[in-house]
Amino acid sequence: MSLPKRIIKETERLIAEPAPGISATPHEDNLRYFDVIIAGPGQSPFEGGVFKLELFLPEDYPMAPPKVRFLTKIYHPNIDKLGRICLDILKDKWSPALQIRTVLLSVQALLSAPNPDDPLANDVAQHWKEDEKDAINTARDWTRLYAQN
Amino acid sequence: MGANSSRETTGSTSSGAASPQKYSDLVDLGSLLPCGLYPNSPQDYDYRSIRKLIIDRRIAPFYKGLNDVPDIEEEVQQPPVSNGVVESLSVPVAVPQASSSTSTVTTKRSVVGRPRSASSSSVNSAGRPTGQSLAVDTAKERQRALIERMKAREKILYNDAVECPICFLYYPSNINQSRCCDQPICTECFIQIKRPSETPATPASCPFCVEENFGVIYKPPQWSQVFERNHLLKDGEPVKAVPIRNGATHTTSGKGTGTSKPRRQSVSHKDPEVVLVDHIRPDWNRMLDVSRAAPGSRRNSATQANSTRSRGVGGAIGSIMTRPGRSASSAASNEYFVSAAMRRMNLQNMDLEDLMVMEAVRLSLLEEEERRRTQQQQPSEQPASSEAANTTEQTRRRTQNDSEILEGVNEEEDDDDEPLFNSVVNGIRERQEADGQGNHASPSSNNVDTPLQMLPASESTSELDIVELPAFDSSSSASNESRDQKSLLVVEGEDHSHLDSVSSL
Numbered sequence: 001m002s003l004p005k006r007i008i009k010e011t012e013r014l015i016a017e018p019a020p021g022i023s024a025t026p027h028e029d030n031l032r033y034f035d036v037i038i039a040g041p042g043q044s045p046f047e048g049g050v051f052k053l054e055l056f057l058p059e060d061y062p063m064a065p066p067k068v069r070f071l072t073k074i075y076h077p078n079i080d081k082l083g084r085i086c087l088d089i090l091k092d093k094w095s096p097a098l099q100i101r102t103v104l105l106s107v108q109a110l111l112s113a114p115n116p117d118d119p120l121a122n123d124v125a126q127h128w129k130e131d132e133k134d135a136i137n138t139a140r141d142w143t144r145l146y147a148q149n
Numbered sequence: 150m151g152a153n154s155s156r157e158t159t160g161s162t163s164s165g166a167a168s169p170q171k172y173s174d175l176v177d178l179g180s181l182l183p184c185g186l187y188p189n190s191p192q193d194y195d196y197r198s199i200r201k202l203i204i205d206r207r208i209a210p211f212y213k214g215l216n217d218v219p220d221i222e223e224e225v226q227q228p229p230v231s232n233g234v235v236e237s238l239s240v241p242v243a244v245p246q247a248s249s250s251t252s253t254v255t256t257k258r259s260v261v262g263r264p265r266s267a268s269s270s271s272v273n274s275a276g277r278p279t280g281q282s283l284a285v286d287t288a289k290e291r292q293r294a295l296i297e298r299m300k301a302r303e304k305i306l307y308n309d310a311v312e313c314p315i316c317f318l319y320y321p322s323n324i325n326q327s328r329c330c331d332q333p334i335c336t337e338c339f340i341q342i343k344r345p346s347e348t349p350a351t352p353a354s355c356p357f358c359v360e361e362n363f364g365v366i367y368k369p370p371q372w373s374q375v376f377e378r379n380h381l382l383k384d385g386e387p388v389k390a391v392p393i394r395n396g397a398t399h400t401t402s403g404k405g406t407g408t409s410k411p412r413r414q415s416v417s418h419k420d421p422e423v424v425l426v427d428h429i430r431p432d433w434n435r436m437l438d439v440s441r442a443a444p445g446s447r448r449n450s451a452t453q454a455n456s457t458r459s460r461g462v463g464g465a466i467g468s469i470m471t472r473p474g475r476s477a478s479s480a481a482s483n484e485y486f487v488s489a490a491m492r493r494m495n496l497q498n499m500d501l502e503d504l505m506v507m508e509a510v511r512l513s514l515l516e517e518e519e520r521r522r523t524q525q526q527q528p529s530e531q532p533a534s535s536e537a538a539n540t541t542e543q544t545r546r547r548t549q550n551d552s553e554i555l556e557g558v559n560e561e562e563d564d565d566d567e568p569l570f571n572s573v574v575n576g577i578r579e580r581q582e583a584d585g586q587g588n589h590a591s592p593s594s595n596n597v598d599t600p601l602q603m604l605p606a607s608e609s610t611s612e613l614d615i616v617e618l619p620a621f622d623s624s625s626s627a628s629n630e631s632r633d634q635k636s637l638l639v640v641e642g643e644d645h646s647h648l649d650s651v652s653s654l
Contacts, residue, residue, distance in 0.1 A: 004316075005214075005216055009317045010317070060187075060190055063187070063341050092347060092348070095359065096315045096341070096342070097314050097356040
């Protein structure tokens with residue numbers, strides 16, 4: 001099936017003018033499947049980490065949101081063990097006016113601003129709420145352990 | 150040439166450079182039919198509502214979206230009347246046969262007497278049912294002037310193109326604007342927006358600013374046929390020099406937006422000018438129930454939407470279109486018949502009655518053919534596999550294309566001049582061919598086979614549809630099952646494999 005023009009244009013622009021700290025590369029054999037790398041934002045416990053994600057554009061994209069998942073282990077209240085992300089725009093708040101770029105920028109922003117009140121990983125959220133400092137330390141450890149090399 | 154154009158007016162099968170036909174089929178130079186940007190989405194909107202909204206100038210027509218910003222065309226002054234098409238138009242005035250046939254057509258149209266769009270009535274308005282050649286002369290003159298004007302406009306249509314922020318394609322600047330935040334959105338994207346399926350009680354929100362009750366406003370351009378009626382009286386006047394902002398407006402690329410006009414203030418969703426997404430899904434409530442009851446694959450939901458729509462008034466028609474028991478070959482000639490008939494018809498004046506008559510004729514042809522076929526063949530000679538159906542299907546396509554080529558001999562200009570329906574079908578076909586031995590089920594391929602699926606959804610439920618659904622969903626394995634049972638079910642199985650092969654092309 002031929003790729004919708006929108007996906008082609010988005011891909012071209014992502015490659016031509018990548019967002020700072022974000023790269024997204026489509027697979028050669030499946031142009032709807034992207035390898036994504038997000039650099040841990042500064043002043044966050046994820047700083048210095050390089051996080052791998054996968055992003056898939058379903059058939060009804062952009063009417064349906066892309067599917068995004070962390071492949072790199074990360075200690076974050078809104079990201080669970082399987083790398084699934086709790087982010088409203090990836091679910092009911094999706095809008096076809098959003099793009100791959102805006103989605104990845106939102107994920108990057110989520111790393112800067114964890115939201116333990118809307119958790120996906122319950123234990124992590126609990127940790128974050130009870131002892132934020134300690135939770136942040138764990139997140140830093142995990143970043144060093146899993147997201148650096 | 151005179152004979153040629155008279156044939157066109159009387160609506161023969163000629164699909165030559167049918168400019169008059171073309172321009173009266175268009176609304177503000179856009180089409181009434183979508184281009185198929187979203188082949189995988191369920192077509193769960195009510196096509197008749199959309200058509201009416203377009204004709205009433207309440208939403209933009211389906212313009213062709215361009216991949217890139219088009220080169221700016223110079224605004225040409227009104228070309229001299231030596232243009233080929235125009236000549237051919239002015240000749241028939243002297244041919245009595247042509248003028249009389251024209252008046253017949255116009256008379257018949259005014260008898261129908263239902264509100265028509267400006268484009269067709271501007272053509273008809275002068276053609277009073279008197280049939281006097283003088284009146285016909287004036288009508289021709291005006292029509293000629295209108296066509297000239299539209300042709301000139303068409304050349305510069307995309308000069309101030311705007312990018313639809315959802316499909317990223319470039320459209321004429323007069324496409325819809327969101328009521329709340331004044332963002333452009335093409336009609337093809339607009340009809341994809343709907344209430345959230347998880348929370349159907351919540352109205353759809355604006356994809357741009359997330360305001361509730363998403364709706365759009367369409368402002369027909371100053372050159373719209375709507376305004377042409379008065380304009381036409383001053384014949385021969387060159388295209389009104391509407392100041393045109395040359396240069397495209399980009400919405401998604403981050404490139405500088407040409408000249409940014411001040412943003413219009415938000416308009417209430419209750420404003421009569423605003424078209425909401427619910428307006429094109431009058432039965433959105435029921436639709437959502439249906440989709441919840443049977444989620445299934447995407448292909449399923451597309452199928453479901455089709456069959457839901459074909460119930461009721463259209464029920465008879467709808468079930469005929471997906472009628473079990475037509476072999477690929479018999480379907481071929483009949484579908485060809487319908488598409489030829491569609492081509493002859495002025496799409497804007499196409500009425501449900503017309504459709505039903507057309508369908509009745511088709512049905513009787515179909516039945517006749519089937520009868521003949523069963524007489525010739527033994528019942529055991531049913532095509533054995535979906536592969537067989539597949540080959541027949543391909544043959545059918547080839548035949549159909551050939552006959553179109555034959556028909557298109559008269560065409561002098563680019564394919565833009567193809568009649569509307571023809572070009573839509575061709576477009577879909579080309580896309581399919583481009584997709585190669587495509588492996589996805591695209592609803593648009595169903596479109597080819599069932600041009601009438603744009604029928605309204607109505608209340609009554611035909612049992613036939615319900616019976617058909619499960620079998621349709623299953624793949625060719627179902628045909629094996631049902632082949633064991635003779636008679637109707639056998640045929641049904643055959644039909645589904647045929648349909649499957651169509652959708653997998």
